[in-house]
Amino acid sequence: MYVYKKAKLNIIQGDITKMEVDAVVNAANNTLLGGGGVDGAIHRAGGPTILEQCKKIGGCPTGEARITTAGNMPSKYVIHTVGPVYKDGRKGETKLLYNAYYNSMKLAKEYNLKTIAFPAISTGVYNYPKLEAGQIATKAVMDFIDKEDYIEEVNFVLFSEDNYLLYKKILDEKLNELE
């Protein structure tokens, strides 16, 4: 576990649908109508109410975030965000991925949510290089905490061990720098 200002930052290897937090973040697509990967897992675990709410929302631009309840999952809410499809790193992917994390934190604050879990957005189907994506993810979250130091716990939930070890390395470097 790491501490950054008032927030505990955890890196966990596992299935985000099992997290008992105020909000789990979904790596969705612009339609918000479900898909594979973590999107598929969240819709399967949460049940049809999530898709019903998503249909009413009617989509989400890349880098923005929308919120629904979490249905049958132990968490209270799902924050659906859309990361960029990685092309070559020169099509604004960095800013869009940063915005996806930052706007998810912003939406969590609007709902006064104190604990949140993020997957590694865009690093699956959307092909984002894992190390760069992890650096962007942790920077966006820590930048938000710099601005609004209210959240109690941010969990980075990684499905694979290699991604887990990568995030550990990133935070070891970042937070050691801060000491």
Ligand code: APR
């Ligand atoms: N818990 C945590 N992480 C998970 C889970 C899970 N249950 N399932 C998959 N992951 C991880 C993947 O290993 C990957 O590292 O989530 C990360 C994001 O991968 P994707 O789910 O493929 O998401 P992304 O790359 O952002 O692509 C989004 O995929 O599922 C579709 O509808 C979605 O079109 C959208 C696209």
